[in-house]
Amino acid sequence: MACFFAQNVLQYFLDAPHEDHGNEVIYMAKDKEKSKKRWKGIGAVFLFLLVIAAGAGIFYLGHKAGGGELQFTFPSKSTTTTTTAFDPANGLEVYVIDVGQGNCQLIRFAGQTLLYDGGEIGREDDVTSFLRKIGVKRLDYVIASHAHSDHVGGLAYGILENFPVGEIILPFVPKDAVGIAQSYNAFLKAAEKKHNKEGTVISESKALGRVNFYLGGENGAACKILGPTQFVLNNGGFESINNNSVCIQIRYKDTSVLLTGDAEEKAEMSLIESYNDTLKSNLFIAGHHGSATSNTPDFLNLVRPDMIAVSCGLNNSYGHPHAEVLAYCKTHSIPVYRTDYQGSLLFVSDGNHFSPYVITE
Numbered sequence: 001m002a003c004f005f006a007q008n009v010l011q012y013f014l015d016a017p018h019e020d021h022g023n024e025v026i027y028m029a030k031d032k033e034k035s036k037k038r039w040k041g042i043g044a045v046f047l048f049l050l051v052i053a054a055g056a057g058i059f060y061l062g063h064k065a066g067g068g069e070l071q072f073t074f075p076s077k078s079t080t081t082t083t084t085a086f087d088p089a090n091g092l093e094v095y096v097i098d099v100g101q102g103n104c105q106l107i108r109f110a111g112q113t114l115l116y117d118g119g120e121i122g123r124e125d126d127v128t129s130f131l132r133k134i135g136v137k138r139l140d141y142v143i144a145s146h147a148h149s150d151h152v153g154g155l156a157y158g159i160l161e162n163f164p165v166g167e168i169i170l171p172f173v174p175k176d177a178v179g180i181a182q183s184y185n186a187f188l189k190a191a192e193k194k195h196n197k198e199g200t201v202i203s204e205s206k207a208l209g210r211v212n213f214y215l216g217g218e219n220g221a222a223c224k225i226l227g228p229t230q231f232v233l234n235n236g237g238f239e240s241i242n243n244n245s246v247c248i249q250i251r252y253k254d255t256s257v258l259l260t261g262d263a264e265e266k267a268e269m270s271l272i273e274s275y276n277d278t279l280k281s282n283l284f285i286a287g288h289h290g291s292a293t294s295n296t297p298d299f300l301n302l303v304r305p306d307m308i309a310v311s312c313g314l315n316n317s318y319g320h321p322h323a324e325v326l327a328y329c330k331t332h333s334i335p336v337y338r339t340d341y342q343g344s345l346l347f348v349s350d351g352n353h354f355s356p357y358v359i360t361e
């Protein structure tokens, strides 16, 4: 079944005109054109009303699409960022959405959005509601990091259906891989439906050694797929589904955020070999929910994050995040923000550094 759907979906871009571009040029051009018009037309959606509670370190972000207000709070008074530095229209926003034991991040710059994973089956309504509350009307890019249900379940059963989607980037999944989630087949079906209905581009993740696409134009946030590397893919990919996770670094001016899905030690080693100290990222979304099978000291020594966010469920049966990872962060004075303790999180970059916020409703 998996192969049938995979082939069916993949056929769309195999048939499409090709350039080694990471995305399909013809479809993408049309899509961008549509996207531009759409954004012009609904610019008003992004008229966020920012009400700052002066001096309290607390402010409210109101918005038209809402249905309730979200409250953004500094998690620590030790941060030097002031509330006035936050401007959602100009900064790079990285939302780490609380989906319990699973993974889901939304990155937004200048109104363009990238959703990286969609949480477990059953989380689709929570994620949809959260996205609507922060004013998301369209997902320009959706990346499924790998074929496990705590990453694609929500995408399969509602999120894709609930938003217009520009492009869906699929992970590499080895044909004979064991442990491909049933929900991954449902996800591929949902992607196929989006393609048929709205012309959503379906592409396969490619590390090009350069920027794959931008959010908010060429002066915006540069999204570079790092892994699995082309070398790894040319050799059939990794055996493990986790290690084939789509790894992406997003850079805005002097800051960057790194997302590696559930990539584990082997994949981290391959990233080290390929990219060395360019892995340096101000914000790191901990690999594999903070497991010690990922986040190896050698890898973290190169990423050298200013802060780490962990997406995991409260009292999860895996014990994520693992003590070794937390100990590393403590030793290196890296603040750790966790969805199990703090709920959904927001990190905003002004181009110089990220400011963390805890989100409450």
Ligand SMILES: [Zn+2]
Binding pocket: 102, 103, 148, 150, 151, 262, 288, 289
């Ligand atoms: Zn996972």
